[in-house]
Structures are given as structure tokens and as C-alpha cells.
Amino acid sequence: MKNLILTTAALALTAGVAAADTVRLGTEGAYPPYNFLNDAGEVDGFERELGDELCKRAELTCEWVTNDWDSIIPNLTSGNYDAIIAGMSITAERAEIVDFTQGYTQPSPSAYAAVAEGVDVDSAVVSAQSSTIQAAHVASTGATLVEFPTPDETVAAVKSGEVDAVLSDKDYLNPIVAEGGLVFIGDVYLGGGIGMAFRKSDADLRGKFDAAIASMKADGSLNALLDKWEIEGKF
Numbered sequence: 001m002k003n004l005i006l007t008t009a010a011l012a013l014t015a016g017v018a019a020a021d022t023v024r025l026g027t028e029g030a031y032p033p034y035n036f037l038n039d040a041g042e043v044d045g046f047e048r049e050l051g052d053e054l055c056k057r058a059e060l061t062c063e064w065v066t067n068d069w070d071s072i073i074p075n076l077t078s079g080n081y082d083a084i085i086a087g088m089s090i091t092a093e094r095a096e097i098v099d100f101t102q103g104y105t106q107p108s109p110s111a112y113a114a115v116a117e118g119v120d121v122d123s124a125v126v127s128a129q130s131s132t133i134q135a136a137h138v139a140s141t142g143a144t145l146v147e148f149p150t151p152d153e154t155v156a157a158v159k160s161g162e163v164d165a166v167l168s169d170k171d172y173l174n175p176i177v178a179e180g181g182l183v184f185i186g187d188v189y190l191g192g193g194i195g196m197a198f199r200k201s202d203a204d205l206r207g208k209f210d211a212a213i214a215s216m217k218a219d220g221s222l223n224a225l226l227d228k229w230e231i232e233g234k235f
């Protein structure tokens with residue numbers, strides 16, 4: 001699911017969870033089915049259920065914090081929360097700044113979508129959410145990249161004719177295409193699956209969540225949760 005082009009702002013690696021009584025989980029709250037805000041204004045979705053279960057298995061008290069995607073890693077390293085669980089793909093570039101757990105999804109496809117088939121995505125104008133590996137991929141092709149702060153804006157740009165196509169996580173685009181108005185025009189596999197991210201100084205905390213993820217894989221509950229939210233990438 002989601003992918004950050006790192007900035008030099010993400011250099012404060014010394015903040016720790018030390019004596020904190022509550023582990024703060026940072027998410028975007030704007031990327032269904034992974035994470036979104038429900039009608040009550042609460043974090044909901046696959047990662048809300050996953051995070052709550054991981055905290056239970058790790059015997060940790062957790063609370064949820066929302067943060068804009070483009071500053072989600074800098075605000076982790078500066079200590080505004082203790083972990084990221086936000087559809088973040090595991091990449092070598094990010095791993096220079098943060099430490100990841102094992103993936104809680106397998107690598108799943110990103111997808112191009114457009115109003116109609118026949119778009120040449122290598123030469124078209126393509127929208128993607130800023131600071132994602134989708135945006136980086138578009139920039140590496142011959143296409144013209146137009147970046148937007150939120151995934152909803154990337155889709156709106158296609159529907160309005162501002163761009164020719166959008167590249168995003170296929171899990172995010174599936175219900176939008178199913179509603180009509182857009183069609184899939186090709187898949188591309190990016191990143192190394194989705195994992196939780198931690199400050200490099202919080203190895204013990206990361207290890208607790210890593211063990212909890214492993215236990216959910218072992219008993220089948222992780223795959224059941226992926227099925228419930230219709231997310232690709234089962235183990």
C-alpha cells in the first residue's frame with residue numbers, strides 16, 4: 001500500500017518510547033480500506049483492527065494518532081507518535097531512516113486507472129499521491145507526473161480530465177472502479193509489502209510488534225483479516 005519519498009527533515013532518530021505508558025500509533029486516516037475516519041471521526045479500517053489486535057497480543061496499551069501522509073515519517077522520528085501503521089510499503093530508502101517490522105501483507109499491485117482504455121501510461125499525464133512510491137514510479141517513466149496531497153484528489157483529477165490516468169494501490173482503487181467511471185488499464189508491482197515503521201532507537205518496541213505479527217500469521221488470523229477487508233497480499 002503507501003510509500004514515502006524521504007526528506008532531510010526526517011533526521012531526529014533519538015526520540016524514544018522509554019517510559020511512556022501508552023504506545024501511540026500514527027496513521028493517515030484517509031486511505032481505505034487500510035485506514036480511514038468513520039462517521040464518528042474515529043480511525044477505522046483494516047489497520048485499525050490489525051493494530052488493536054497487535055497491541056493486545058503484545059500486552060500494550062495503544063492510542064491512535066492521525067497525521068498527513070507527506071510528514072508521517074518526520075513526525076515519527078521527532079517523537080509525535082511511536083509507530084507508523086499506515087499502508088506503508090517497505091523500501092530500502094525508508095529503511096535508511098526507520099526500522100520496519102516484517103510485512104503484514106505480501107507485495108500487492110499498484111494499478112493504473114483511467115476513464116477509458118487505450119491510455120499509454122508511459123507518455124500520458126498521470127496523477128499520484130505525493131511522496132509515494134507510485135509517484136516515484138511515474139516520475140521514472142516517460143509520463144508527466146502530477147502530484148496531489150491526498151488519494152481522493154488523484155482520482156478526482158482523472159474524472160475531471162485534468163490528467164489521463166492515476167496510479168495508486170489497487171486495493172484503494174478497487175471500489176472506485178467497481179462504482180463505475182474508471183477502468184483499470186494495467187498493474188505494476190512496487191515495494192516489498194507493507195509493514196509497521198519505528199524509530200531506530202525503539203528496537204525493543206518494534207520486536208514486540210514483530211512477534212505479534214508473526215503470531216497472527218501462524219494462527220491464520222492475519223489472512224482472515226485481509227480477507228475481511230478484501231485486501232490482496234495474503235500469506
